[in-house]
Amino acid sequence: MSESWPLLEVKDLRVAIPSAGIKVYPVNGISYTVKSGEVMGIVGESGSGKSMSSYAVMRLLKDPIKVESGEVLFNGKNLLSLNKSDMEAYRGSQISMIFQDPLTCLDPVFTIGEQLTETLHAHEEISDAEARKRAVEMLRSVSIRNPEEIMHNYPYEISGGMRQRVMIAIALLCRPKLLIADEPTTALDVTTQAQILRLLKRLKKENGMSMVFITHNFGVVANICDRVSVMYGGHIVEQGMLEDIFNSPRHPYTQAILRALPKSESTKGERMETISGEPINLIDAPSGCPFNPRCPFAKDICRREYPGVTAISDTHIASCHLLAGGASDEQ
Ligand SMILES: Nc1ncnc2c1ncn2[C@@H]1O[C@H](COP(=O)(O)OP(=O)(O)OP(=O)(O)O)[C@@H](O)[C@H]1O
């Protein structure tokens, strides 16, 4: 395998939302690195901060939500300190994102063809004819059978699944070095999901594209991710190679979500099941470890202090007092 280097380094990223005179933190000090050519999966239940952390990386948070602290290094450059136009030059060409909601990035008043060719013109010196050709090819590679026709349609004229594919096409059009894919295949049928995953894997192999892949689907994680970060309540509670997380999960939350997965082969691709207890409420977040109210092993220290990071191996870390030995002599 060729040399890989850290393409994206997210360091202690914290996102704040002002709410009724206080601040809440949907992303509360997360760190992860995506090496060139690597796919980092982000999993965690609804509301854990997966989308918000990606918006922060893309600098797409909407006022009054703000990055309060941290760094986002892309090839060593801190994206958070770029001016607006420099950031726009990165976005869509070097880094692009597939949004959870396909309507987020499609403009209702332009045809699909106009939106695709405009994306190319914004980032590359390219003729109209060449732009149209690339757009049609890309639509075909996301399994759209009649790309010439679709080019003339407006977003409202096509189905939700089709819109999702168009959005994937727009995200991939400029051959980004990093793709952030937020539940990219959720709205698609199983066959199309498989085609899209194959396309993304091909782009990873041929273009060395790196990815941050957000999903609830553990079948998809196993299929495409090299490493996995598990999020809970705005924190990354465990991180490791795919095998570390699947074969020897160490955080009680990771263990619980893996245990809740359907066991039989035929249902392996199912979405994450919910686990018992209430998801975290940001306004009234528990002190100490955010998972303590739902954790069967919680001790006093878990209710008092946020656990530090414990290295389980060179590739595997988790934040849990039980692993650090801090809870061993308590009730
Ligand atoms: N515009 C907003 N204003 C206030 N709070 C928000 C806003 N968007 C999200 N949140 C809150 O921020 C937290 C993180 O949300 P986020 O959308 O990142 O979760 P997620 O992990 O992507 O969930 P899902 O799996 O449902 O997509 C949640 O508690 C959510 O309620």
Ligand SMILES: [Mg+2]
């Ligand atoms: Mg989300």
